Amino acid sequence: MITLRGVSKSYRSLLGGRVPAVADVTLDVAAGEVVGIAGPNGAGKTTILAMLLGFLHPTAGELAIAGMRPRAYVEQHGIAFLPELMALPKAWRVEDALRRLALLAGLAPGRAREEAARVMAMLEIGEHARKRVKALSKGNFQRVGIAQALLRDCSVAIFDEPTHGLDPVWTMRFRGIVRALRKPDRTILVASHNLDELDRLCDRVVILDHGRIQRIVNVGGASRDGGAGAFRVRVAGDAVVACRSFTGATVLGAHEVELPPLSVEEFNTLLARALADGVQVTGVTPRARTLETEYAEAVGASPADVA
């Protein structure tokens, strides 16, 4: 669905030199995938997304969405896009802003009004409908941004720092929205600094640094939420003793072991055997640090820094 072939983007500096923002990025994202993009500030995440929307032209290489040049694709089909740097004219009222954007999204005037009302209800911003954009809090404005991205059923959705400014409840709800958007014929890109969010939402996470892809991590977040994954188990007694009951486990500390990736059935079988062996389990935590570790290695930071 989305292909990048040797894509580079550099900017001209004031002194005439060239400052690379993205260097030789090659990536394929299939329909049905949810792919995360992570990286430190200035790694090139937003530049790649701007090129995918056709707002920036690459200095070298080629990008295509469904075989079309990005701008041609966007002008033909539209992309559900939530930018990191959200901005709307401050004097616009929320309802009018969504109606305007619904018209541009291709909805007929009558439907534009209905869809604006629907997404406002979905994002629970109906009470702010008549407020001007400048009067909104950061979190409510972010919800307006998410609402406008949902006005039209698009085959490509791109969210850049989607939970920035959202409270924990809306952060969780956003994850639900992305899961609901997941379809076999839809491609979703999520750029975020929040590794836990990417870990939960994405199938793969592309880690960028200095404009280059450093690593692509298969996280399988969506399936793990309902199934397989690795777990850490805290026990009341000695972890070394407990480890004998958990085949393949490694001891992490005096009272903690880490199990290898397992299906739900395998995990429960193992847990039942350990309980039958008399192991007292005090807690089970899904493994959440793999992406952090990969990220830390990819960008040359220590895992403690990332955590």
Next chain:
Amino acid sequence: MTGPRGQLRAYLAFQAKDFLLLRASLPTAVVVMFAWMMIATVQLPADGWESPQGRMIARQVFDMLSTMFVLAGAFLGVARIVSDDRSNGYYRFLFSKPVSMCAFYMQQWIVNGVGLVVLIGLLASLFGALTVPVPVGAAMQVMAVTWVLVGGVGFALSVGTNYDVPVLVVSYVGSSVLHSLKDSPGSAMAPWMRQIVRVTMPVQHVDHVRAALFAGNPLPLAHAGIAVAYGALFVVAAVVLMRRVSFAR
């Protein structure tokens, strides 16, 4: 999941509203205020505006106010027409939708131009109703020609740079000064300088158009044609630039 493309025609109502509130309100308010002050304070003979003196005053006021509206309207109508969305980042929402940037801004440009022509027509008619009949059609034609010239150049500048307003003002004022120097009697302008002046904004042709129309003569097609062609060339350049160059900076 392909759907219809953006409903630009329906969006036109919002563009017209933006034009009226953000661009037309200031020159309209200023012109109305000046007109009202002059109408209210002018000392007229017994037979009022219908007297020769009244007619002359009305005509002088009309010429001055219409010239003021035409220039202010053209500049405010095109100022930051593209660069405002770019520098403020509004484009990220607008153009992630299935809509052509060129079509969107061309429509806005046409709405603003038509809006200015209609507005000056309404204001001139109102002024004529309160004083004596004035050349409403002439004012509208001057507005249209000025819009295509100033609006066209301003449109291209706004696509090319975020500093379009100062560049447009400098271009207009500079062109006016250079053309006056070139056309002044006994001008000793160097030939190479004359060549440069030839490619600057042909503002003197708009002056000819205004002078002819306000004198009751027909539209001088040669002068109007040069001004319109120059502006139209910049509109085409704006569209090409928008298609070829990255919108974001």
